[in-house]
Amino acid sequence: xxxxxxxxxxxxxxxxxxxxxxxxxxxxxxxxxxxxxxxxxxxxxxxxxxxxxxxxxxxxxxxxxxxxxxxxxxxxxxxxxxxxxxxxxxxxxxxxxxxxxxxxxxxxxxxxxxxxxxxxxx
Numbered sequence: 001x002x003x004x005x006x007x008x009x010x011x012x013x014x015x016x017x018x019x020x021x022x023x024x025x026x027x028x029x030x031x032x033x034x035x036x037x038x039x040x041x042x043x044x045x046x047x048x049x050x051x052x053x054x055x056x057x058x059x060x061x062x063x064x065x066x067x068x069x070x071x072x073x074x075x076x077x078x079x080x081x082x083x084x085x086x087x088x089x090x091x092x093x094x095x096x097x098x099x100x101x102x103x104x105x106x107x108x109x110x111x112x113x114x115x116x117x118x119x120x121x122x
Contacts, residue, residue: 015072015079020094023075028099031074032106037067041076044090045107052079052086 032038040055056064068088071077075094080087095103 015081017072017078017091018075020075020091020098023094023098025099025102027074028076028095028102031070031076034067034070035112037071040067040071040088041090041103042107042111044077044088045103049087049089052088055088 032041043055044050052064052068068077068079072079075091078089078091092103
């Protein structure tokens with residue numbers, strides 16, 4: 001008789017996030033220099049929270065994982081794993097405390113298409 005092997009499910013590790021006092025303009029500007037990452041930040045500025053799937057725009061998962069990592073490493077995003085879903089939010093309070101008005105100024109700039117982005121929810 002063959003023994004059945006039980007499948008062990010391990011919870012996902014929480015992501016590491018920079019402390020607010022570790023945020024730097026260099027990391028933030030580098031992260032926002034890519035149009036895909038800027039689009040993610042603009043989207044998150046309009047909604048309270050979004051999953052990675054809502055933000056991928058049909059792009060490959062490996063490419064999007066890279067973009068989310070860059071945004072997290074810059075301190076722009078907070079990602080929380082809820083089962084197999086990753087919920088993303090902007091770190092508005094931390095960003096505004098460290099660099100008052102910076103994110104508002106960036107988000108107020110017209111998009112590449114020349115249109116102004118929608119106002120962010122407060």
